Amino acid sequence: MKIKGLFFFICIISSLYAQHDLVQIRPFGTNPGNLKLLFYDPGTITSKAPLVVVLHGCTQMATACAEQTGWNKLAKKHGFYVVYPEQLILNNPQNCFSWYRSGDQTKDKGEPASIMQMIDYLKKNKSIDSTRIYIVGLSAGGAMSSIMLSVFPEVFDKGGVIGGGPYKAAESVIKAGTSMLGIVSKSPEDWGDLVRRQNPGYKGTYPELVVFHGGIDPVVSPNNANQLIKQWVNIHHMDYEPDEHYEQFNNNEDVELTVYKDEEGIDVVKYYKVKGMGHAVALDTGGCDTQGGKTGLFAVDKDFNSTYWAADFFGIIKQPYQITGNTTAKPNTQDLTYSVPLHEGSYYNWKTPAGVWITAGNKTNAVTVTTDYESGYIEVTETDKKGCKLETCKLYIKVKE
Numbered sequence: 001m002k003i004k005g006l007f008f009f010i011c012i013i014s015s016l017y018a019q020h021d022l023v024q025i026r027p028f029g030t031n032p033g034n035l036k037l038l039f040y041d042p043g044t045i046t047s048k049a050p051l052v053v054v055l056h057g058c059t060q061m062a063t064a065c066a067e068q069t070g071w072n073k074l075a076k077k078h079g080f081y082v083v084y085p086e087q088l089i090l091n092n093p094q095n096c097f098s099w100y101r102s103g104d105q106t107k108d109k110g111e112p113a114s115i116m117q118m119i120d121y122l123k124k125n126k127s128i129d130s131t132r133i134y135i136v137g138l139s140a141g142g143a144m145s146s147i148m149l150s151v152f153p154e155v156f157d158k159g160g161v162i163g164g165g166p167y168k169a170a171e172s173v174i175k176a177g178t179s180m181l182g183i184v185s186k187s188p189e190d191w192g193d194l195v196r197r198q199n200p201g202y203k204g205t206y207p208e209l210v211v212f213h214g215g216i217d218p219v220v221s222p223n224n225a226n227q228l229i230k231q232w233v234n235i236h237h238m239d240y241e242p243d244e245h246y247e248q249f250n251n252n253e254d255v256e257l258t259v260y261k262d263e264e265g266i267d268v269v270k271y272y273k274v275k276g277m278g279h280a281v282a283l284d285t286g287g288c289d290t291q292g293g294k295t296g297l298f299a300v301d302k303d304f305n306s307t308y309w310a311a312d313f314f315g316i317i318k319q320p321y322q323i324t325g326n327t328t329a330k331p332n333t334q335d336l337t338y339s340v341p342l343h344e345g346s347y348y349n350w351k352t353p354a355g356v357w358i359t360a361g362n363k364t365n366a367v368t369v370t371t372d373y374e375s376g377y378i379e380v381t382e383t384d385k386k387g388c389k390l391e392t393c394k395l396y397i398k399v400k401e
Contacts, residue, residue, distance in 0.1 A: 023041070031117060036087075036088065037086075038084040040066065040083075042080075044076070049081060049128065050133070051080065052134045052311075053083050053085065054071050054141075056137070056141050057096075057142075057298050059297075062086040069281055070294070074311050080316050081128065085118060096139075099146075101171075101173075102171045107198070112152070134158050134159060135148050137160075139164060142163055144164075146167045147167055149167075158208040158315070161228060170184070181221055182221025182224055186227065186230070205236075208266075209269050210313040212272045215276060216278055217278050219278070229260070236262065236268050242260060243259055244257075244258070245259070255282075258271040261376075265353065267313070272306065280299055283302065283307070290391060291308075292308065312391075312392060318391065319392075320382070323395040329399055331371060332371065333371045337367070337369075340382070348364060351378070353397065354372075374399060375399045380393050
């Protein structure tokens with residue numbers, strides 16, 4: 001009996017440390033918000049690794065969220081952990097995170113406190129890199145992601161909001177509906193003040209943010225994305241004028257990208273507006289490494305894997321190789337060459353920052369460029385002979401005298 005008991009114990013422990021499915025962990029703290037903790041460990045991590053917190057939408061459960069978004073596929077390939085906090089119907093009849101309740105909008109109460117306890121528990125019991133913790137959510141989960149980023153700015157490096165809205169867009173059930181309709185509008189400074197009041201004396205930087213929103217979302221108006229961006233550029237001491245805008249992202253006419261950069265040319269806020277999409281996660285289902293997810297009630301195939309691009313923004317996608325070339329250059333420098341390994345049957349799509357022009361070699365593994373005065377990332381995405389796109393490689397070029 002003792003041997004069988006020991007074997008059973010070892011099996012349980014092993015399942016927690018090398019499990020390809022979600023494992024519920026309890027207890028993890030006092031859990032004032034009465035949430036569940038479901039955890040994904042790819043089972044291949046040997047050193048400190050990033051942690052991604054993924055928050056489901058209303059009427060969803062963690063397992064459906066994991067299956068539809070495809071986060072576990074990326075975690076297994078690129079070596080990071082994923083935690084899925086799960087709401088209980090006992091707390092909310094629609095299984096929504098309670099983003100609109102004042103008691104769930106501060107760091108020491110309710111659901112935010114429970115989610116933070118999950119993170120603290122995993123930091124103590126897993127090999128988590130505490131400088132690389134991220135959060136992303138859909139709908140009510142997206143709104144709760146805004147709350148977590150706002151009240152725990154020292155915890156998260158970056159975050160993502162899908163079909164959500166700004167912090168404190170509503171503080172009651174009645175006001176939630178008005179907010180979701182897109183009627184609530186404030187100045188960037190007023191939105192920013194709501195965040196700053198939660199962090200008196202905080203001198204650190206706030207997390208960077210990626211936003212995804214359906215262009216015809218009937219549940220949460222796209223104006224909520226605009227208000228969220230106002231809030232986030234303000235707390236980063238930036239203006240609301242975009243630095244870059246692309247009507248088509250990666251030649252996808254359904255995806256519009258707007259970028260807000262800091263003085264160093266770093267992307268601080270990115271906004272992917274998915275045209276013709278309602279209240280859902282945008283996917284690119286398929287078997288390639290950069291594809292994934294499963295379509296469902298709140299997940300649609302738009303040939304755009306928002307999960308991958310969120311992970312790319314977080315910086316947790318491992319590059320297949322490095323771009324070779326100068327990382328610094330003077331303005332108006334000509335004939336700078338950047339290259340990656342050449343693979344038979346592949347073609348290469350290069351992107352350069354504003355003010356850097358490709359003068360030769362586009363679509364090949366090596367390009368020649370001319371600089372202007374702006375710094376930024378040069379990027380390349382290889383499409384192999386099977387038609388699969390590889391992970392995007394990036395190299396930051398600092399342009400200075």
